[in-house]
Amino acid sequence: MKALLCKRHGPPESLEIDTLPDPTPGDWEVVIEVHGAAVNFPDTLIIQNLYQFKPDLPFSPGGECAGIVKAKGSKVGHLNIGDRVLAFTGWGGFAEQAVADSRAVVPMPEGLDFVTASAFVMTYATSYHALADRAAIQSGETLLVLGASGGVGIAAIxxxxxxxxRVIAAASTAEKLQVCQEHGADEVINYVDEDLKTRVRELTDGKGADVIYDPVGGAFSEAALRAIAWRGRFLVIGFANGEIPKIPLNLALLKGCNINGVFWGDYAKREPMNNMKDLRTLFGWLQEGKLRPHIAGTYSLAEAPQAIRALMDRQVSGKLVITPQEA
Incomplete structure (x- = not known):
């Protein structure tokens, strides 16, 4: 099989296509013929040795994929060869075949294509865990989404x-904000041209946002926190900006607010039954048309470094998907 390999840590341009033996599954594993593998922010970090998980070299990036079960281990009971599935792999998805722990693999809903399926789980499950569980957001509350045109941002909207x-979407260009409005944002803020704190207060009649969803980090985190409502919940999703903010904790005291960390990957492992319940809700909403993953483009395996670079440079609204079976 062919795979995109990280043989030495570095930028996307250092990744190489190579031919490897077809994998064989362990007792609890399945081998998936990969038809779609989404590009996510952790992929940009793991190839630079900047992520919390550090696989041995060489490895293939790609944390989630969709495809067909090609082989399974002796202890796998709920999946069969030929099943169309979604898988959370952590890494290894940017290849013609990927090995996954069967406990992180679920059957695809009827009518869902591989490209859309591969771009769904990580972003939507993260956002649902954040908003429904960690923030316990209530109907009628105001949600501020930073980096709102990205994959997790659109899912959060x-x-x-x-x-x-009520959703306020914040992003850096008019084009990105247009995408946010197309996915349901009630109000938008261009935080390059407008003062984030001031505009949030104006849009909420001085109250502030009840829930803040922050996958960006950097300077905008503190500005957003200063615009949070009393008893608000600030959700720490990630640091796409590259800078981990140093928040003055007196703001949490003065606002009576919570700062909540969101780590969906560990949640899925530690609380698998709750995660499966979340996925059933999300799949139902997807089939009802309430959720519409935004696929910005598809790339062949050879073009995957370009896709990772585009995400790193924040040139993307929505998700990019690698299609390893296509030349």
């Missing part, structure tokens, strides 16, 4: 609306 929230 749509899930926020499905849960009855």
């Amino acid at each position: 749509e899930i926020g609306k499905a849960l009855g929230a």
Whole structure:
């Protein structure tokens, strides 16, 4: 099989296509013929040795994929060869075949294509865990989404609306904000041209946002926190900006607010039954049309470094997907 390999840590341009033996599954594993593998922010970090998980070299990036079960281990009971599945792999998805722990593999809903399926789980499950579980957002509350045109940002907009929230989307260009509005944002803020704190207060009649969803980090985190409502919940999703903010904790005291960490990957491992319940809700909303993953483009395996670079440089609204079976 062919795979995109990280043989030495570095930028996307250092990745190489190589031919490897077809994998064989362990007792609890399945081998998946990969038809779609989404590009996510952790992929940009793991190839630079900047992620919390550090696989041995060489490895293939790609944390989630969709495809067909090609082989399974002796202890796998709930999946069969030929099943169309979604898988959370952590890494290894940017290859013609990927090995996954069967406990992190679920059957694809009927009518879902591989490209859309591969771009769904990580972003939507993260956002649902953040908003429904960690923030316990209520109908009628105001949600502020930073980096709102990215994969998790769009998921947060749509899930926020499905849960009855009023959604304010913040992004850096008019084009990105247009995408946010197309996915349901009630109000938008261009935080390059407008003062984030001031505009949030104006849009909420001085109250502030009840829930802040922050996958960006950097300077905007503190500005957003200063615009949080009393008893608000600030959700730490990630640091796409590259800078981990140093928050003055007196703001949490003065606002009576919570700062909540969101780590969906560990949640899925530690609380698998709750995660499966979340996925059933999300799949239902997807089939009802409440959720509409935004696929910005598809790339062949050879073009995957370009896709990772585009995500690193924040040139993307929505998700990019690698299609390893296509030349």
